Amino acid sequence: MTDSVMTRLDPNSRAAARGWSDLTIRNLFIIPTIAFLIIFNIFPLLYSLGYSFTDFRASTNAPAKFIGLQNYRELLNDEFIWRNFTITAKYVIVSVAGQVIVGFGLAMLLNRDIPMKGLITTLLLLPMMLSMAVVGLFWKLLYDPSFGIINYALGLGKFEWLADPDMALYAIAITDIWMWSPFVMLLSLAGLSAVPKHLYEAAEIDRAGPFYTFFRITLPLVLPILMIAIIFRTMEAFKTFDLAYIMASQPTTELISIRLYKMAFLEWQTGKSSAFAYIVLVMVVAITNIYVKYLNKVKER
Template structure:
């Protein structure tokens, strides 16, 4: 008895290329083999660095030093969680998320209600309204940096017409946070609008007609017909935008560089500074995982709300 007996015939007695191809092409292997390159690529460029950086977060390592990494256990996490600067950045990020996502929901919902109706030039206007979310972050960041410039910017010029003074919105912490919120909301309100609009156009007309016959008020029609149809999509928009805004880097970096002082420095910008300016590679990795943890908590919260809603609907 030889070991060949445990191998497929294609690899033992008939070693021809045709035999191997036949073996590979078997229906039970075809699917896994077709997705294998994609899985391998995903593993190499995504999963492996993720695991690597997770491991690194437990070490003391700096990318700009020749010293070998030293195991530090949970020290990096402990240091970050007891560092006032990190908490300040989380609070700043929270303020930007709350302001921006809130504004996006209000504006996005209002726009969706507007575009749910038929009116002349609707399609062209819809395309124009969608434009900001199609632009690159760099373009939007530089546009708003110039827009807010107190000497050359349009905002300062408009305010100056009333006050006679240049207006430097980025000069105060509150103003700078508002400036980031406005830029982010300008860019992403169309995304919210698009999701809500998809819900609005799916509401059957006969429900509104029936409500009209029953002489239901506008608010009641909205609460009992419109809202249940779009609620799931609003939650989805809330989830997407919260996660994305939580990771805001580009707009902050371009418009304020985190200033004045550190008033607009989000936790993502701080992670960048830790990793790529201060070369505290391990700490930056640990902070990135803390950010990931918050994002996972937010996602779980969303899934809980959706499941509860489904359970309510079923009952």
């Protein structure tokens, strides 16, 4: 790092002679944050990397024994872990697809002349600001087979939403869709409002049909922002813990985060769970990388 290009001031000017140099200020402003994040995010991860090669259990006082790659080998060969991954994949696909359909649909509707548009948009955005844990809790009341309002409103009788192993994951996904469609809607609205009006006028003059207009004008222009929403929601859905953990405790709803939590804090397999955490970490960093690439791309526009 060189300081010669940092300041635009002439080094001989009066301003540069007073106070701290720009280099000092830059370091003073940036280094504490970086240091804080390294100490509280990176260092712990290095710490657990060490444990991931041991059979350490935090619940006992037995010293950790080095077992090499055994944890990783066991995890990658464990068919139950693979089932957790399959469940998570199913959950991510269903809930993100649902959010895109509902969210983008809502955005298309709101992109017209709607009375009280601002107020309606704000109200629609409310669900995504709420706590996932608390949302999961009160959806349990809504889903209750006997006195829940959902079965009553839909006339489903005693339909088991959360107790049925095949249905529970979808029930959680529905709640996630309710909560996060507004996010996709918000980003899509931004994308839609950025589409130049003259393109639509030109399409109208050319007598282009609504489908043609949508697929050739609207969608391509909104896609970059929609992709941001999709990648971000994929990443978040992949990490889901609160919602599913609160709403159901079936083997069919055991997402990766829940398995990891149980392994680490209920079964106290600290060493093995550290290894598991690393496998998850690599996947998340990969998705983050794609996400940031898209963010920067959109920013440059």
